[in-house]
Amino acid sequence: MTTAKLKPHFSRKLLAIPYALFLAIFVVVPLFIVLYYAFTDDNNVFTWDYLILFFTDGGSLAQFFSSPIFQTISLSLFISLMSTIVCLLIAYPVAYIIANCKLKNKSTLLLMFIVPMWVNFVLRINALKEFFVWIGTYNKSDAWNIINTIIGMVYDFLPFMILPIYTTIIKIDKSYLEAAKDLGATAPKAFLKVTLPLSKSGIISGISMVFLPSMTNYVVSNYLTYRNVKIFGKLIDDYFSGDLWHDGSFVALVLLLFMFLVTWLTGGFEADEQSETRGTSLW
Amino acid sequence: MAKATSPVENNGKIIELVDVCKQFDGVTIVENFNLYVRKGEFITFLGPSGCGKTTTLRMIAGFELPTSGKILLNGKDISALPPHLRPVNTVFQKYALFPHLNVFENVAFGLKQKRVETTYTDKKGNTKVKMEKLPKAIIAEKVKKALEIVDLSGFEKRSIATLSGGQQQRIAIARAIVNEPEILLLDEPLGALDLKMRKEMQLELKAMHKRLGITFIYVTHDQEEALTMSDTIVVMSDGAIQQIGTPEMIYNEPKNTFVADFIGESNIFSGVMPKDNQVRFCGKAFECLDGGFEKDEPVDVVVRPEDVIITSPEQGILKGKVTSVIFKGIHYQILVQCGRYEIEIQSTSAPKVGESVGLTVQPDGIHVMKKVFRVNKFSGVITKRNTVEFGDGEFECDVTQLYPGSHLDEEGYLITAKGEKLDLTDTEVNVEVGLHDITMSDDPDVGGAQGNIISLIYKSEYYRYIVRTENEEDYVLACEDLWNENDRVSLIVPKEKIKMTLKVAEGGKQ
Numbered sequence: 001m002t003t004a005k006l007k008p009h010f011s012r013k014l015l016a017i018p019y020a021l022f023l024a025i026f027v028v029v030p031l032f033i034v035l036y037y038a039f040t041d042d043n044n045v046f047t048w049d050y051l052i053l054f055f056t057d058g059g060s061l062a063q064f065f066s067s068p069i070f071q072t073i074s075l076s077l078f079i080s081l082m083s084t085i086v087c088l089l090i091a092y093p094v095a096y097i098i099a100n101c102k103l104k105n106k107s108t109l110l111l112m113f114i115v116p117m118w119v120n121f122v123l124r125i126n127a128l129k130e131f132f133v134w135i136g137t138y139n140k141s142d143a144w145n146i147i148n149t150i151i152g153m154v155y156d157f158l159p160f161m162i163l164p165i166y167t168t169i170i171k172i173d174k175s176y177l178e179a180a181k182d183l184g185a186t187a188p189k190a191f192l193k194v195t196l197p198l199s200k201s202g203i204i205s206g207i208s209m210v211f212l213p214s215m216t217n218y219v220v221s222n223y224l225t226y227r228n229v230k231i232f233g234k235l236i237d238d239y240f241s242g243d244l245w246h247d248g249s250f251v252a253l254v255l256l257l258f259m260f261l262v263t264w265l266t267g268g269f270e271a272d273e274q275s276e277t278r279g280t281s282l283w
Numbered sequence: 284m285a286k287a288t289s290p291v292e293n294n295g296k297i298i299e300l301v302d303v304c305k306q307f308d309g310v311t312i313v314e315n316f317n318l319y320v321r322k323g324e325f326i327t328f329l330g331p332s333g334c335g336k337t338t339t340l341r342m343i344a345g346f347e348l349p350t351s352g353k354i355l356l357n358g359k360d361i362s363a364l365p366p367h368l369r370p371v372n373t374v375f376q377k378y379a380l381f382p383h384l385n386v387f388e389n390v391a392f393g394l395k396q397k398r399v400e401t402t403y404t405d406k407k408g409n410t411k412v413k414m415e416k417l418p419k420a421i422i423a424e425k426v427k428k429a430l431e432i433v434d435l436s437g438f439e440k441r442s443i444a445t446l447s448g449g450q451q452q453r454i455a456i457a458r459a460i461v462n463e464p465e466i467l468l469l470d471e472p473l474g475a476l477d478l479k480m481r482k483e484m485q486l487e488l489k490a491m492h493k494r495l496g497i498t499f500i501y502v503t504h505d506q507e508e509a510l511t512m513s514d515t516i517v518v519m520s521d522g523a524i525q526q527i528g529t530p531e532m533i534y535n536e537p538k539n540t541f542v543a544d545f546i547g548e549s550n551i552f553s554g555v556m557p558k559d560n561q562v563r564f565c566g567k568a569f570e571c572l573d574g575g576f577e578k579d580e581p582v583d584v585v586v587r588p589e590d591v592i593i594t595s596p597e598q599g600i601l602k603g604k605v606t607s608v609i610f611k612g613i614h615y616q617i618l619v620q621c622g623r624y625e626i627e628i629q630s631t632s633a634p635k636v637g638e639s640v641g642l643t644v645q646p647d648g649i650h651v652m653k654k655v656f657r658v659n660k661f662s663g664v665i666t667k668r669n670t671v672e673f674g675d676g677e678f679e680c681d682v683t684q685l686y687p688g689s690h691l692d693e694e695g696y697l698i699t700a701k702g703e704k705l706d707l708t709d710t711e712v713n714v715e716v717g718l719h720d721i722t723m724s725d726d727p728d729v730g731g732a733q734g735n736i737i738s739l740i741y742k743s744e745y746y747r748y749i750v751r752t753e754n755e756e757d758y759v760l761a762c763e764d765l766w767n768e769n770d771r772v773s774l775i776v777p778k779e780k781i782k783m784t785l786k787v788a789e790g791g792k793q
Contacts, residue, residue, distance in 0.1 A: 173377075173379065175375050175376075175377065175379035176379055176381060178344075178346055178366070178373075178375070178379065179373070179375060179379040179380075179381070179458075180381075180392070181345075181346075181365070181366040181367045182344060182345075182346075182366050182367070182371075182372055182373045182459075183367075183372065183392050183393035183396060183458070183459075183462065184367045184393050184396035184397060184462070185367055185392075185396050186367055189396065193381075193392070194381060197383045198381075198382070198383055200383070
């Protein structure tokens with residue numbers, strides 16, 4: 001029937017249009033702009049110069065490993081790695097305890113860890129800086145600067161680790177644990193064999209929520225180290241504020257590569273097998 | 284066969300529950316549970332949801348600890364033993380298969396936890412005993428066998444999510460039996476399957492039970508399932524055992540109206556026993572095989588629909604009109620109205636609707652049982668003052684319970700949730716008052732009704748009194764204090780304990 005065909009048909013897919021537009025304008029197009037700047041020179045001519053410059057620091061390939069860029073990247077990776085590990089070590093027990101406590105109002109307890117996020121983050125980092133000044137570790141040595149940066153990152157990103165882990169643990173059906181115990185597993189064994197693997201998706205999204213931002217959040221490192229610790233994000237910032245758009249774009253691409261690598265390593269590209277934990281990766 | 288028992292001897296009993304009670308936040312879920320199960324038996328806990336059957340099973344598994352009482356396994360007290368140390372395994376209601384493990388890993392889970400004693404000689408030549416894991420080859424062997432038993436050979440590598448409900452069910456069973464438990468606990472394991480699958484699995488489980496020789500304790504609310512599979516059925520209600528027996532016994536000789544009603548279809552009548560082997564119900568006397576009641580003792584009478592015989596109107600003890608005939612495949616379901624009573628009949632031949640028929644029941648088709656008082660039921664009328672008159676008395680009550688969300692205005696009219704104004708005067712209501720909600724006083728003015736105690740029975744925790752008023756209304760109540768027979772008492776019922784529902788046109792079924 002022709003009349004039926006003419007009827008405007010509302011499909012739920014239409015709801016995706018605003019986001020698709022946003023994605024195109026603010027993600028895809030800028031990505032191509034970055035790509036364009038990374039492989040062109042000031043005269044808009046294609047060039048490998050910035051790639052070569054990045055890996056050779058103006059000399060040979062061997063010089064890369066002693067270049068300031070390499071040092072920044074490896075320091076940044078180290079800080080991110082340590083921040084993530086410390087976050088995980090703190091967040092998992094916290095999430096586990098909150099999820100399993102017998103209190104009726106678990107969300108209130110959880111809120112205690114999230115409320116700090118409501119205070120402006122620059123303010124918090126400044127307060128932390130004053131605290132470091134007070135106890136005397138502020139800008140005391142290179143090692144202290146790194147430690148202080150890690151503490152700052154953990155302080156800032158901890159809720160992002162707690163939340164996804166909490167959501168996965170609370171969703172684990174208690175009957176799995178009972179089944180494990182029924183089959184002869186002691187409580188610690190049941191935790192290792194059941195709870196831990198079943199909360200894997202939460203751990204993974206927590207890791208990517210902490211690891212990637214702590215590579216770029218140079219506000220933390222700047223404030224807490226008197227600009228003595230330079231991380232990946234600061235490197236990009238330096239290029240762009242120094243009007244070195246092509247260099248900056250290439251480094252940004254490298255960072256992007258890291259992000260893909262981390263996402264791939266943590267299995268972020270795999271389709272979520274368990275529908276119950278869907279959405280937790282949004283955190 | 285299992286029996287409610289006193290813990291004296293231990294011949295062939297694999298598990299025994301002695302005076303087991305379980306309370307959650309002060310609410311009793313399981314009360315004075317006494318039961319033993321013999322080795323190799325297939326026993327089923329049957330009851331409606333909330334009757335405590337799953338809680339009892341969970342206490343045997345070790346997930347819940349009894350508030351009081353003992354659980355003995357092979358004569359040893361295991362009441363406080365954690366689940367992982369008990370030689371029992373459970374098949375869970377929703378299977379609880381580990382989603383992150385494949386079929387093999389799921390089934391092997393229990394075996395991997397197992398440690399066996401091995402003796403070995405160390406370098407110095409001393410013989411020592413240590414606990415060792417089972418060798419991988421043995422685990423693989425056992426898993427393979429278990430999968431064969433449940434008919435899923437070759438499924439080892441499959442992930443749980445790819446299995447159908449029935450297959451998951453089988454894996455759950457394999458995961459439990461691979462550990463060779465002394466007792467297999469099954470918590471409504473077939474509840475999630477469709478009817479056809481369920482029937483198949485019932486027969487398979489029964490065959491499996493025969494083959495394995497493991498004791499099965501099965502929980503279900505499905506009476507047909509219980510009848511099909513069990514050696515012994517434990518019918519439960521309100522946390523207490525109602526009857527224990529073989530499926531035949533439970534069906535043919537239900538101990539009380541609850542069992543009769545829950546197992547199969549039943550006509551349940553209120554009757555009296557004028558003498559042994561005779562019972563009066565529906566206004567007629569019937570011959571029966573029961574005796575031992577007091578003269579004219581009120582009783583409940585249960586007649587199974589298939590035991591009612593349709594005769595010509597002249598030959599029947601009861602006469603009535605056929606009101607409905609429904610074809611059910613094997614038989615017809617026929618409803619006959621005999622005066623106030625509607626009687627359900629199952630028969631392979633069907634009369635016509637509207638036909639006059641006679642009904643008789645053979646003596647062995649009549650099951651007489653003692654009346655159990657759960658609650659006092661009265662017919663009542665709301666008065667002008669928003670009190671309620673029932674049972675030869677007048678009591679203060681809360682009329683707002685008749686209409687959810689309603690309240691009273693200053694003049695005593697009821698305002699419903701929608702804002703309608705109602706005058707409840709002369710409204711007829713059904714009133715229910717619990718046994719424990721009535722108290723007695725010797726001051727005649729404090730209570731809403733007055734009467735004399737005509738009976739008291741000691742019920743181990745309390746005395747059960749029957750108080751009869753002038754106009755022969757009976758109140759049954761429980762009281763811990765001792766009163767004397769014939770004492771004149773007034774009866775107090777707190778306002779909030781009077782449960783009222785509006786009277787609607789009642790169906791005829793007694």
